[in-house]
Amino acid sequence: MKSLMVKGGTIVTAGDQRAADVYCADGVIRAIGEKLDTPAGAEVIEAHGKYVFPGGVDAHTHMELPFMGDVSADDFYTGTAAALAGGTTTIIDFVIPGPGTSLLEGRRAWGEKAKKACCDYAFHMAITWWGDAVRREMEKLVKEEGIPSFKVFLAYRGSLGITDAELFEVLQTGRELGALISAHCEHADVVAALQQRLLAQGLTAPRYHALSRPAYVEGEATNRFVALARGVCEARDGWHAPPSQAMTVYIVHLTCRDSMEAVYRARELGQRVWVETCPQYLLLDDSVYDKPDFEGAAYVMSPPIRPKGHQDYLWNALASGLIQVVATDHCPFRQKDQKIAGRDAFTKIPNGAAGVEDRLSLMYTFGAAAGRISLNQFVDVCCTQPAKIFGLYPRKGTIAVGSDADLVVYDPTGTRTLSAKTHHQAVDRNIYEGMQVKGRIAATVAAGVVRYQDGDLRAERGAGRFIKRG
Ligand code: URP
Numbered sequence: 452m453k454s455l456m457v458k459g460g461t462i463v464t465a466g467d468q469r470a471a472d473v474y475c476a477d478g479v480i481r482a483i484g485e486k487l488d489t490p491a492g493a494e495v496i497e498a499h500g501k502y503v504f505p506g507g508v509d510a511h512t513h514m515e516l517p518f519m520g521d522v523s524a525d526d527f528y529t530g531t532a533a534a535l536a537g538g539t540t541t542i543i544d545f546v547i548p549g550p551g552t553s554l555l556e557g558r559r560a561w562g563e564k565a566k567k568a569c570c571d572y573a574f575h576m577a578i579t580w581w582g583d584a585v586r587r588e589m590e591k592l593v594k595e596e597g598i599p600s601f602k603v604f605l606a607y608r609g610s611l612g613i614t615d616a617e618l619f620e621v622l623q624t625g626r627e628l629g630a631l632i633s634a635h636c637e638h639a640d641v642v643a644a645l646q647q648r649l650l651a652q653g654l655t656a657p658r659y660h661a662l663s664r665p666a667y668v669e670g671e672a673t674n675r676f677v678a679l680a681r682g683v684c685e686a687r688d689g690w691h692a693p694p695s696q697a698m699t700v701y702i703v704h705l706t707c708r709d710s711m712e713a714v715y716r717a718r719e720l721g722q723r724v725w726v727e728t729c730p731q732y733l734l735l736d737d738s739v740y741d742k743p744d745f746e747g748a749a750y751v752m753s754p755p756i757r758p759k760g761h762q763d764y765l766w767n768a769l770a771s772g773l774i775q776v777v778a779t780d781h782c783p784f785r786q787k788d789q790k791i792a793g794r795d796a797f798t799k800i801p802n803g804a805a806g807v808e809d810r811l812s813l814m815y816t817f818g819a820a821a822g823r824i825s826l827n828q829f830v831d832v833c834c835t836q837p838a839k840i841f842g843l844y845p846r847k848g849t850i851a852v853g854s855d856a857d858l859v860v861y862d863p864t865g866t867r868t869l870s871a872k873t874h875h876q877a878v879d880r881n882i883y884e885g886m887q888v889k890g891r892i893a894a895t896v897a898a899g900v901v902r903y904q905d906g907d908l909r910a911e912r913g914a915g916r917f918i919k920r921g
């Protein structure tokens with residue numbers, strides 16, 4: 452296999468920043484140091500004046516997900532190619548078998564779809580129903596399949612959502628298996644009631660999607676999720692067990708102050724709760740739903756984009772280390788022939804938007820370069836923490852001898868404008884359309900191979916590997 456020298460850049464990890472060369476061979480980082488000799492035949496990337504970050508780890512994607520009567524627009528090929536163009540070299544996608552479907556069958560089906568991935572990938576498993584078979588399959592997934600993280604939907608009653616009794620079973624089983632349980636937190640029944648109330652008044656436009664899912668709906672479900680996780684531990688040990696014996700849980704795509712307050716209360720009781728948010732919840736406010744001509748539909752996702760105020764609150768939590776991960780919830784649907792299904796009722800607009808390509812540029816620009824978080828924190832939330840929390844570290848998420856040679860060479864000079872006209876995501880809208888970001892991805896290296904350089908995307912269908920997690 453080819454070898455590669457990344458020369459003269461400033462290496463930034465979650466804990467360090469230094470000028471050094473990085474030498475990679477056989478897909479692995481072999482040496483890091485000043486003025487390393489370049490072996491004959493090695494490819495060289497000149498990185499003077501540039502940063503060298505670990506390849507991004509996006510812990511929350513949905514490639515070709517069957518959802519709300521449609522399928523998300525990026526498949527594992529287009530979506531992971533876009534990821535590489537944006538500096539993300541590993542994704543963790545959600546296997547989501549519908550109610551009644553075997554988890555192992557779901558894993559097999561996702562494995563087939565993911566064969567065309569161009570970057571490395573791992574899977575989380577969603578639990579959308581309950582029974583003894585599910586319990587048995589969870590065990591197999593953890594012990595044999597390298598899938599030790601599960602997600603439940605407290606939203607989407609009647610499709611993917613589970614009941615509180617089922618949630619309790621999942622938590623109990625997760626605890627027994629030492630698995631990480633994560634949740635999409637929204638009170639499904641209240642959402643359904645608000646939806647019906649709004650539609651009955653003839654309020655059908657995209658804006659009403661946000662009004663049917665207010666922040667308290669998310670805060671309540673977050674509180675319920677962490678409280679039941681605490682209860683599961685109480686039932687066994689009595690609460691006051693040291694935090695090391697309590698189960699850790701993970702909140703996906705947290706959007707608002709109401710949810711963070713529930714997390715803080717749980718942490719005060721000694722619970723370990725990891726929190727993920729996404730760039731859209733940090734950077735956009737709910738005025739996006741007022742766009743004319745059904746353009747608000749592009750922003751219909753669950754939970755929705757929040758009113759002004761929540762964004763600063765989340766930035767502060769991120770800067771203080773109280774939010775650990777920034778992922779994307781990448782789940783795009785085309786405006787022209789997919790989102791349009793909800794022209795007459797916001798409840799029929801497929802939920803989700805693209806983001807896998809722009810995460811690093813957005814977080815670099817509006818986080819690190821803007822001084823809201825440090826450069827090390829930028830690496831931590833985008834690369835290192837997702838790798839650590841989900842069992843990929845130190846293979847992924849850092850720059851160290853022995854780690855996979857997944858690197859981003861970032862040129863901090865200049866600006867560029869994000870747009871659906873120039874992005875690689877297979878969707879006709881970019882929710883960050885027109886935003887100016889600082890710098891650019893000069894090169895993305897995945898498993899020691901240059902996959903993107905100076906605008907030239909060299910994604911290879913099938914080059915991505917499934918990464919079994921411990
Ligand atoms: O609107 C969203 N978030 N779509 C993807 C599915 C999910 O809930 O994560």
Ligand code: ZN
Pocket residue numbers: 635703704753754
């Ligand atoms: Zn979700």
Ligand code: ZN
Pocket residue numbers: 511512513780782
């Ligand atoms: Zn999601």
